Amino acid sequence: MxxxxxxxxxxxxxxxxxxxxxxxxxxxxxxxxxxxxxxxxxxxxxxxxxxxxxxxxxxxxxxxxxxxxxxxxxxxxxxxxxxxxxxxxxxxxxxxxxxxxxxxxxxxxxxxxxxxxxxxxxxxxxxxxxxxxxxxxxxxxxxxxxxxxxxxxxxxxxxxxxxxxxxxxxxxxxxxxxxxxxxxxxxxxxxxxxxxxxxxxxxxxxxxxxxxxxNGPQEVIKMTKRIVYESRTMSLKQSLDLVSSFMAIAVHHPDHQEAVKAMNEKRKPQYN
Known part of the structure; x- marks a missing residue:
């Protein structure tokens, strides 16, 4: 075994x-x-x-x-x-x-x-x-x-x-x-x-x-984990720089579009 x-x-x-x-x-x-x-x-x-x-x-x-x-x-x-x-x-x-x-x-x-x-x-x-x-x-x-x-x-x-x-x-x-x-x-x-x-x-x-x-937005979940862990050894400025880079990716990702649409339609989002 x-x-x-x-x-x-x-x-x-x-x-x-x-x-x-x-x-x-x-x-x-x-x-x-x-x-x-x-x-x-x-x-x-x-x-x-x-x-x-x-x-x-x-x-x-x-x-x-x-x-x-x-x-x-x-x-x-x-x-x-x-x-x-x-x-x-x-x-x-x-x-x-x-x-x-x-x-x-x-x-x-x-x-x-x-x-x-x-x-x-x-x-x-x-x-x-x-x-x-x-x-x-x-x-x-x-x-x-x-x-x-x-x-x-x-x-x-x-x-x-x-x-x-x-x-x-x-x-x-x-x-x-x-x-x-x-x-x-x-x-x-x-x-x-x-x-x-x-x-x-x-x-x-x-x-x-x-x-x-x-059931959540997978890329956002992964980026959030990376922000938290990397920020333990970064300055505030470095952390905010990383966050702004990830935000630029997140707002153009289909999961963000689905989340906004679901909020407007008052339903749970359905991510791929």
Whole structure:
């Protein structure tokens, strides 16, 4: 059985992590398939929204701790590498860069909405994968935390980048330094998740929201996401310059014409 499932339903690309017996911890196969699924979401024009969730009782427990205990994990070799030639520290760095770190880099370039449906524990790199999404729906039985410190390692998959942007530097450092695990309500209180949903209603709520987005003006939704993310590192003048460029495109797009017509006719717009 595949370590990751990917399906497209009504313009929604759904990624399901599929190692339930291992709490959906990463395998090399899962990472490879995850990258392939994200590339599909990014490049397939018939996919409007992406959703990431887990099979079973966990979202993702992060790296495979069994592999770490066996001296594997970050030490996995890449094609063509020679242990007699490659220094072990460099092997770790290149292993991250060539494999799991490709996921946040891909996510950064996906202008379509990405939603995490956190159906259970999201720990360490598993939490980081949820933080990469634009919106996080959490089951009321979810547990969330950055457990890297407990393994004596640093956050390797973007936790040090995403976490302080969501909860602030002080709370981020507290979570990273202590490995503290939060329940869903505690996570929502500090801005780590967007919504907390009863477990049996989680996917229905996520898919209903995703479906609502698929019915919107897709180019405007993508441009709006890009404005928000790019503006985090821009001056006001640069941001307004980007907005004016996107506005010039938007007002000449058929979706704008349909939206104005629908408002005048007092009906819901019908976008292609």
């Amino acid at each position: 595949s370590d990751l499932l990917f399906e497209v339903h009504e313009h929604i690309g759904i990624i399901t992590l599929n190692r339930p017996d291992s709490l959906n911890s990463f395998s090399q196969e899962m990472i490879t398939q995850w990258i392939e699924a994200l590339e599909q979401i990014k490049n397939n024009d018939s996919i409007y929204v992406g959703v990431v969730t887990g099979n079973g009782r966990a979202f993702c427990a992060g790296g495979d701790t069994k592999a770490l205990r066996n001296g594997e994990g970050f030490m996995a070799k890449t094609a063509g590498e020679d242990d007699d030639f490659v220094d072990l520290p460099l092997n770790v760095k290149n292993g991250l860069w060539k494999h799991i770190q490709r996921i946040p880099l891909l996510m950064e370039n996906i202008d379509k909405p990405m939603i995490a449906a956190i159906n259970g524990p999201a720990i360490g790199a598993g939490l980081d994968m949820a933080l990469m999404c634009d919106i996080r729906y959490a089951s009321d039985r979810a547990k969330l935390g950055e457990g890297y410190v407990n393994a004596g390692i640093v956050p390797g998959d973007g936790g040090g980048y995403y976490l302080p942007r969501l909860v602030g530097v002080d709370k981020a450092l507290e979570l990273l330094w202590t490995g503290k695990i939060l329940n869903a309500d505690e996570a929502k209180a500090i801005g780590l998740v967007t919504h907390v949903i009863p477990d049996d209603q989680l996917m229905n709520e996520v898919l209903a929201f995703a479906k609502r987005l698929t």
